[in-house]
Amino acid sequence: MRSKRNLTSSDEKDLQKRKEDNLVEIEKRIEEAETSSDDSPFVSDFEDSENDDNETLIGDEGSTDESGSQESELSDSEDEDAVQSSDDDEGDDNAVYANDDKDSVEDNNHSSDSEVDEHDNVGVEDNIDGSDDSREIVEESDSSEDEVAPRNTIGDVPLKWYKDEEHIGYDLSGKKIKKKEKTSKLDSFLARTDDAKSWRKIIDEYNDEEVNLTKEEINLIRRMMDSKAPHADFDPHPSYIDWFTWDGAKHPLSNAPEPKRRFIPSKWDAKKVVKYVRAIRSGQIKLDDKPKEEPKFYDLWGEASSADRQGLAYIPAPKPKLPGHEESYNPSLEYIPTQEEINAYQLMFEEDRPKFIPKQYTSLRSVPAYEKAVQETFDRCLDLYLCPRVHKKRINIDPESLKPKLPNPRNLKPYPTTCYLEYRGHKGPVVTISAESTGQWLASGSKDGTVRIWEVETGRCLQIWDIGEPINEVEWNPELPILAVAAGQDVFILKTRCGNDEHQKKIEDLLHVQPQVGADDSDTNESIVNWVQDDTHGGIRLKHFKTVTKVEWHRKGDYLSTLMPSGESRSVLVHQLSKKLTQRIPFKTKGIHVTSAFHPTRSMFFAATKKDVRVYDLLKQKLVKKLEPGVREISSLAIHPGGDNAIVGSKDGKLCWFDMDLSSKPYKVLRCHGKDITSVAYHRSYPLFVSSSDDCTAYVFHGMVYSDLNQNPLIVPLEILRGHSSFDGRGVMDCKFHPRQPWLFTAGADSLIKLYCH
């Protein structure tokens, strides 16, 4: 064995050279192994570097075997030294061989070679770096496996030396090897495309021949390219086989305690991490490497952002006006003023004159410099500097939320909605209507001078009086079926054929005036009013000295108030039917009276002038309250049956609701009518009130008055009743509720009376 090692050591120079390119060696070796099994000649570019080996190795094959085994022997013995266990070399070696023999089955051709290889590979595991050299020697020895006869023998010389020659080198016997004829590139290309396996062909320029790579060879190259071990069977991580046994095998090799660094985190790592964290926090290290997008253009007219400002609230400067079409260098013709217009500018005041006169230029180039540029900039700077600016506070409120929450009109039924009945017959505008307290009859007075009584349920006219003068007011007595009619300067108290016998008898007694009554009155009341029996119409006639516009019965039906707007101090009179007496209101009144009303429950009296409503106490004979609606001209007045609320209609279309306990100012003002309100009315039992107007409409409202004094009245608009047509500028002239049903009568200037039902 020793002698064999000496033989091989003579090739030391070659070995050194091999050491240079390790990878080439490994590849070569594996290629050799493959080719040997395939029997296909594998020639590559690095063949030339092995030339010398080929010679020698081919020369004696047997010696290479020996050197391989000897080499492995050497490495083994070195390992043994390391573990300090001296054993018999031979025996050990034999054991290895025996072991390897079992493993290597496939390669029968050169069993010894591969055996050595395998053995060597096993040994690599426990070898340290130093043993690499020895292994390469072994590889080199078995790389010479070329049995093909004509081989180039030029050795490791550059091939370009033979570039211009006819031959490529010499074979073993020293004969020239001729260059083969080159096929044209086109042909070779075509051949390549035709042949599906052409990619396997490579040209060995050293031997000047084509080599077909086998599948195994390609796999080998692939594995090497993936930087894996070239041989498929090669196991880079074989399990460790401990060949030796000793007494203390179950004890650790070293008795030293485990060092701390094995299980605590490194202090220096921690320091490094802290340093990085600090750098990230302070922004020296940016984690998002996306470059921040810079706006390309500066937005000159954009909203100046005040978010990044600190300190006092920033108020942006007002924006100057943007240039429009007229500032264009070539504006449309309609922007350019004519010469007359320019002349007219001269006559205007300096402030009114337009600052800029548009002018047309052929090109932008010909536009001259703006002569007022400096002046305007200066003015603007002055403006910005001298004018204080404040933030305009805008309150963001949903307009819907400002609407009062009103109940649904559907829940407030019944109320009049539809006109089902019409009372036809009058020849002129119906000025006034009045419903009898049972709701069976309706009286109406018209400008044609007639008073009619209608049957409510059928619309039949029962009775007609022709007074001869335009009727101003009709009013049913609340107790008896008698009618008070104001026409011209007279007030008539008329018997009707309605009512039963008992009533009729009472009426007969009541409406009987002694003919000499005038003499009695003359001394007391200076004959303000004459009570005269009127046989033509059947009733009493009260002769006044001025035009009477309004009559109203007291709730008990005995007293009757009349109103003469131009009667000055005697404008409001109260008549007592049972005693046939007349007296004027016992307190001083101011202004021209428009309308009046009795309080529905107490002995109080409302007198309305154009501006205000005065409330008098009839018992104490003094002024109790003054209501100021603040409207242009009061036209009508109605008192709630409860007596604490009143509505006032005005000639400017406003309807004022007064809560008399609350204030002398209106609780609510409803502006709904476009024209004069002609009449307002409360329903006697239902929580309804209505206003009628000359705009031919009547508005029905829900007006709930609660007995709880803390709760304000609820007013809900319900319905607009249309249907009357306008005549001579007048629309609906009067409206009254049915005393028991939620129905409404309206009297129109179109000489119709309509009944609106629920």
Add this chain to the structure above:
Amino acid sequence: MDIDGEGEGEARQVQVRFVTKLQHPYKVQQTSISIPANLTRFRLSALVNNLLFTTNEDWTTEPFDFLIDGELVRMSLEEFLIAKGISAEKVLEIEYIKAVAPRKQETPSLHDDWVSAVDGSSDGYILTGCYDGFGRIWKAGGVCTHVLDGHSGPLTSVCNLMPKVDSIADQVVATGSKDRTLRLWKFGEEDPIDQPKKIRSVKILRGHTGAVQSIAAIPSSDMLCSGSWDCTINLWNTSTTDTNDSVSVKKRKKEGQDMEALSEGDAITTLVGHTQCISSVVWPQRETIYSGSWDHSIRRWDVETGKDSFNMSCGKAINSLSVGGESSALIAAGGSDPVLRVWDPRKPGTLSPIFQFSSHSSWISSCKWHDKSWYHLVSASFDGKVMLWDLRTAWPLAVIDTHGDKVLCADWWKGDSVISGGADSKLCISSGVPVL
């Protein structure tokens, strides 16, 4: 192919079988035939007429109405089936009845004033009340035979006390007036004279303090009830023969006239409860009176106790009330709105009407059940129309539009005519209504 090609253009076919309860000449063969589904009532009627014509040569055309599952067909057959969810696959049984519509308008009988009340419960004549204060008896053909002269105010209601008695000589009629009285009238022997005979009342019933709005009597009885504007219902004894129980007997001497016995009667009982005008009273059975009032309520009164056993608020002022229909228990009422409502008081716990007919456009002044049919109603309205209704459809069967003004009253006459009086002073008779 033919299904695709021709089925598109043509309407779907349904298998139907026509059945009827009518007697012999109206019967068609009970075989099912296939007809297009888009047929309407008119075309169905033409079809049945054609079928009848094939069996009977001298058949005269007769309009028919069609019932499917107890509902009158008022749209095309296809729509009807879809609306009712009836399968068109099975053989459909269509019952046909004679179309309820007036065949003939008689010449109207002219009055001197508005006709406010009409009663057609007696087959022999029509009793009308007029705003001129006279009641009138009309025979068929528009002949006025008697004038009831005595009231001093417009009549509001008239009533036959003995509708079943044939001879007019034994008839007793009652009238209510706005002069707050009721009067009973008797006719003497019938004289064939040209002039209508003026007769005077036999009894005056005083007691109301307001206008009498409505009177009603139970047939073949001597009781009468009346509703008035004084919010009370009075019950009266109507026996005219014995004057013993009447409170006072007055002899009135008239110049140029013979002495006339005029008995006066007082109310037996007064039913108090309504708060407003009682516009309508009905007395269908001996022990119950129904009343409708402007205080938005309909009440049922127990005659024995004088208490109201049933009080229904209906939200509208009631103008007219009628009890009839199925087992004479349904209440139909019209009032101060254009809707004719039908209630079933036997239904517990609900006050909602079971039928609402709303084709009128103004107040309903009068409504009346047909006294034989369960389904038919007549209603009159201030919009000038008289409408015939069937509970089996929501549309009016017929609209009689002969009045030129408000219609104030309407009634059935002889079971096949509709009579109505209105503000145009006319009594209109629409005859030939084949209800049964």
